[in-house]
Amino acid sequence: MSVFVVVNPRAGSGRTGRRWPDIAAALSGGIGPFDHAFTTGRGHATRLARQAVEAGAELIIAVGGDGTISEAVNGFVTDDGAVRRDCTFAVISAGTGADFVRSLGPSPDPLRGIASGKRRRIDLGRVTYVDDNGNPASRLFINIAGMGLSGEVDRAVNAERMTGLLPGKAAYYIATLGALLRHRSRTVRLTIDDREQLTVDLSMAAIANGQYFGGGMHVAPKARLDSGEFQIVILRGGAKLALARDLRQVYRGAHLDHPMILARTGRHIVAETVDQTGVKVPLDIDGESPGCLKATFEILPGALLLRQ
Numbered sequence: 001m002s003v004f005v006v007v008n009p010r011a012g013s014g015r016t017g018r019r020w021p022d023i024a025a026a027l028s029g030g031i032g033p034f035d036h037a038f039t040t041g042r043g044h045a046t047r048l049a050r051q052a053v054e055a056g057a058e059l060i061i062a063v064g065g066d067g068t069i070s071e072a073v074n075g076f077v078t079d080d081g082a083v084r085r086d087c088t089f090a091v092i093s094a095g096t097g098a099d100f101v102r103s104l105g106p107s108p109d110p111l112r113g114i115a116s117g118k119r120r121r122i123d124l125g126r127v128t129y130v131d132d133n134g135n136p137a138s139r140l141f142i143n144i145a146g147m148g149l150s151g152e153v154d155r156a157v158n159a160e161r162m163t164g165l166l167p168g169k170a171a172y173y174i175a176t177l178g179a180l181l182r183h184r185s186r187t188v189r190l191t192i193d194d195r196e197q198l199t200v201d202l203s204m205a206a207i208a209n210g211q212y213f214g215g216g217m218h219v220a221p222k223a224r225l226d227s228g229e230f231q232i233v234i235l236r237g238g239a240k241l242a243l244a245r246d247l248r249q250v251y252r253g254a255h256l257d258h259p260m261i262l263a264r265t266g267r268h269i270v271a272e273t274v275d276q277t278g279v280k281v282p283l284d285i286d287g288e289s290p291g292c293l294k295a296t297f298e299i300l301p302g303a304l305l306l307r308q
């Protein structure tokens, strides 16, 4: 079998690079020979995975955090926008947040899972949106996309990381706190499967394939990777103090009955700002914020063959 491994040596604040010799030894013991390459920066995992898929790789393994996993999955998209269904994907999670793998269930040893050859089909999401230069863009997501506060946090975390002054976790907390303090809710209209239209004063919405984001927040406890639909969790605007106080409920996944939460399911969601201020609502796509509303989220049932 032809195997290609995409490794982000910087993931987990550089831990992945340090662990790579051990991971590589265990991998070759489990699955035999493979090719690999280290990513050098943003978007590189997509290019590496795409080259490998086009060269006939049968299994792509992403080694890194949620950003690397998401970028590598985007390498499965062909020029005409279809997703390659003949190549298998696997992950060795070695990032800081490790949110995607939490939805896969308990797996004491991901290497053993990969070596076992067990495979399952999971859904992917596709989001079309307006990028930061005002151009139409499209991207796959494997875990969670969303809008509002989560997009603001992504941008703040990214800016904080750029300064390089603080280590990963501290940068994340400081950026999140700052984004929360600056945050203002916006009026957004969500059209779900052409059957329901919600116009809400929105702080945040998660369009969830997986269950966790933000480093362990159980935002969409009812989402299933193979359900053929998204779980949609909407947080209305409200007092920030109440928000901060009730945040703990989200970590436990106990927030769905909260008066500030609306929960739905859907396969096709259009989200647009109807806010008179004209302020843009940033997106969150698997932890990155490459653009703003208006956006369309579409489920791609069973699009990815996952070895686990």
Ligand SMILES: Nc1ncnc2c1ncn2[C@@H]1O[C@H](COP(=O)(O)OP(=O)(O)OP(=O)(O)O)[C@@H](O)[C@H]1O
Pocket (backbone or CB within 6 Å): 008, 009, 010, 011, 012, 013, 039, 040, 041, 042, 043, 044, 064, 065, 066, 067, 068, 069, 071, 094, 095, 096, 097, 098, 099, 287
């Ligand atoms: N060599 C590199 N140097 C710096 N950044 C890189 C490099 N290779 C990839 N990247 C970028 O690093 C970013 C973060 O990577 P990733 O998400 O995998 O790790 P993490 O942030 O530690 O984990 P998590 O997202 O699970 O918290 C990605 O957006 C990716 O584009």
